[in-house]
Amino acid sequence: MGMSNQVMFVMPAKVNPDKCTGCGTCVDECPNESISLNKESIAVVNEDECTECGLCVDTCAQSAITLED
Numbered sequence: 001m002g003m004s005n006q007v008m009f010v011m012p013a014k015v016n017p018d019k020c021t022g023c024g025t026c027v028d029e030c031p032n033e034s035i036s037l038n039k040e041s042i043a044v045v046n047e048d049e050c051t052e053c054g055l056c057v058d059t060c061a062q063s064a065i066t067l068e069d
């Protein structure tokens, strides 16, 4: 634990499309470029690239992203 790369989370980030306003902040913040906006301007996570770092969860002002199922 501590300052290692270990994370407590086991699920990739997930966006609640009802809360997402399409602001794009999470797209800019994701260090793995694993979030993009779809054609409806809703953030979508590429689950294969998400490392579950949690940055997008913290950065979303709408609380639209979670790391839970």
Ligand code: SF4
Pocket: 015, 019, 020, 021, 022, 023, 024, 025, 026, 027, 042, 043, 059, 060, 061, 062, 063, 064, 065
């Ligand atoms: S930061 Fe939140 S509201 Fe903005 S695009 Fe990402 S999920 Fe949507």
Ligand code: SF4
Pocket: 012, 013, 029, 030, 031, 032, 033, 034, 035, 045, 049, 050, 051, 052, 053, 054, 055, 056, 057
């Ligand atoms: S948890 Fe981290 S790697 Fe996964 S989508 Fe969010 S910012 Fe990107």
